[in-house]
Amino acid sequence: MDALILIINVIQCSxxxxxxxFFLRKTFVYRRTSFLLKTCLSISVLSxxxxxxxxxxxxxxxxxxxxxxxxxxxxxxxxxxxxxxxIFSYIESSITLKLIHIIGLAGAKGLSRNELANIYNKxxxxxxxxxxxxxxxxVIKQSNCYQRNKNLSLFDLRSLVIKAFIFMxxx
Amino acid sequence: xVIEFVISTVSFAVCFVFHMLFHRILLLWRKKSMSILLIYIxxxxxxxxxxxxxxxxxxxSSSLSAxxxxxxxxxxxxxxxxxxILEGLTPSDKILQLLVSKDNFTKATLLKAMxxxxxxxxxxxxxxxxxxxxxxxxxxxxxxxxKGIFKILEIYSKIFRIEVGG
Numbered sequence: 445m446d447a448l449i450l451i452i453n454v455i456q457c458s459x460x461x462x463x464x465x466f467f468l469r470k471t472f473v474y475r476r477t478s479f480l481l482k483t484c485l486s487i488s489v490l491s492x493x494x495x496x497x498x499x500x501x502x503x504x505x506x507x508x509x510x511x512x513x514x515x516x517x518x519x520x521x522x523x524x525x526x527x528x529x530x531i532f533s534y535i536e537s538s539i540t541l542k543l544i545h546i547i548g549l550a551g552a553k554g555l556s557r558n559e560l561a562n563i564y565n566k567x568x569x570x571x572x573x574x575x576x577x578x579x580x581x582x583v584i585k586q587s588n589c590y591q592r593n594k595n596l597s598l599f600d601l602r603s604l605v606i607k608a609f610i611f612m613x614x615x
Numbered sequence: 616x617v618i619e620f621v622i623s624t625v626s627f628a629v630c631f632v633f634h635m636l637f638h639r640i641l642l643l644w645r646k647k648s649m650s651i652l653l654i655y656i657x658x659x660x661x662x663x664x665x666x667x668x669x670x671x672x673x674x675x676s677s678s679l680s681a682x683x684x685x686x687x688x689x690x691x692x693x694x695x696x697x698x699x700i701l702e703g704l705t706p707s708d709k710i711l712q713l714l715v716s717k718d719n720f721t722k723a724t725l726l727k728a729m730x731x732x733x734x735x736x737x738x739x740x741x742x743x744x745x746x747x748x749x750x751x752x753x754x755x756x757x758x759x760x761x762k763g764i765f766k767i768l769e770i771y772s773k774i775f776r777i778e779v780g781g
Contacts, residue, residue, distance in 0.1 A: 447676040453683075469776040476777075515620060519680055522687030529694045535771055535779055539706070540738050541764070542780025547748055547755050548765030554754030560739075566731040572781050573707050574725070583714060588721055592714040603708065609695045613638045615647075 452495070452516040456487050457523060463487075474579035476536060477528070481598070484524045488517055537576075539569060618669070619681035626661040627688045630654050634692070652696070655689045706734060 463483050471479045492513050499509035534541060546564055547555050574590060577583035582597045583590050634654050641648060662685065666678060704712075706729070713728050714720055720728075739755070742748040747761035757765055768779045 449680040450676050453680070464775060473778070511617060515677070515680055515684075518620070519684050519687065522684060522691070526687060526690045526694070529691065531771075535768070535777075537707070537781040539734060539780065540742065541768060543735070543739060543742060544747060544757065544761055544764050545768050545779045548757050548762065548768070550756075552756065554751070554756040556754055560755065561735075564735065566729055566734055567726060569706060569734050569781070570710065570726055570729050571722070573710055574722075576781075577707075577710070582711070589719040590714055590721070590725065591718055592711065599707070599711070603711075605695060606698070606708075612635050613696065614642065 448495075448512050449516045449519065452491055452512070453519050453523070456491055456516075456520045459487050460484060460524065472579070474576040477532075477598070478580060480524075480528060480532065484521070488520060491520075492517070537573075619675075619677045620684060622662055622665045623681040623685040623688075626658040626665075627655075627685055629661065630658040630689075631692065633657070634696075649697070652689075652693055655692075658685060658689070 460483060464480070467483075468476060468479070495509055495513050498504070499506060542564060543560075546560065550559075574583060577599075578585055578590075580597065580599070581595070582593055582599055584593050585591075634651060637651050637654060641651065659682075662682065709729065710725065713725065739748070742761070743750060746758050747764065748755050749758055772779050
């Protein structure tokens with residue numbers, strides 16, 4: 445019974461990456477983060493339901509099953525958050541990685557400053573971020589003007605954590 | 616099972632407090648060091664000692680899960696700590712700050728407020744400085760170190776078939 449936590453985590457993470465493998469490419473580029481979070485939550489809900497079913501089927505004490513569910517979900521969410529923060533967000537939006545990728549695609553011939561500026565410039569970077577904000581309803585576009593949506597978003601949550609870190613670890 | 620997770624959380628909290636203290640002490644001496652994160656090894660020692668005190672002779676799935684949980688917390692702290700020191704304000708943060716500071720930003724005013732030098736050039740210079748990219752006859756090419764990163768990015772984008780970077 446004790447091994448269930450690790451088994452659940454391995455199954456959940458495997459399902460998560462299989463879903464990512466098949467559906468991430470089909471998801472609209474600016475909605476990928478929310479797709480990831482929704483997938484993560486759906487898998488979590490499904491596994492909790494499956495656990496409760498198993499508990500009733502095998503006559504396992506509910507309190508023990510609740511403990512296993514909480515422990516496994518804590519570890520699962522932590523692993524997914526680490527993936528999103530340390531791999532996904534960098535691959536999705538890092539300017540430095542994009543520069544390496546563009547220069548790498550040019551191969552041995554290399555890329556001149558002008559060619560680089562034509563492919564990747566300030567307008568591309570800013571508009572990509574603005575469009576992502578609009579798609580995730582963080583920014584509203586009204587008659588060619590951009591306004592900040594007052595509703596709390598996940599991006600605000602990240603900013604709050606960063607502010608807390610700035611407070612705790614001043615420079 | 617609960618006790619293992621409580622031990623992990625408490626040892627993380629203790630290490631986090633010491634991390635904060637040491638960071639501030641180093642700040643007084645105007646020093647910045649990533650090795651400060653080694654403090655979290657103390658947390659692992661606390662966990663092992665706690666299990667010894669509780670007479671837990673063998674490694675169970677619960678203690679292993681609690682250990683993974685501890686490592687996860689350390690990883691997230693490190694991501695934010697590194698990000699805080701290395702990155703500062705991201706372009707997305709800056710755009711949102713601008714939009715909060717003043718209503719009715721158009722595309723033109725927003726583009727005017729952002730600097731090409733800060734967004735692209737500084738990062739490119741940093742890549743050259745860290746020897747991921749080199750410049751020869753006004754052409755940028757990847758060094759072997761850069762090619763390694765490029766290969767990893769290619770593998771990732773081929774697996775998930777997505778575009779790299781933004």
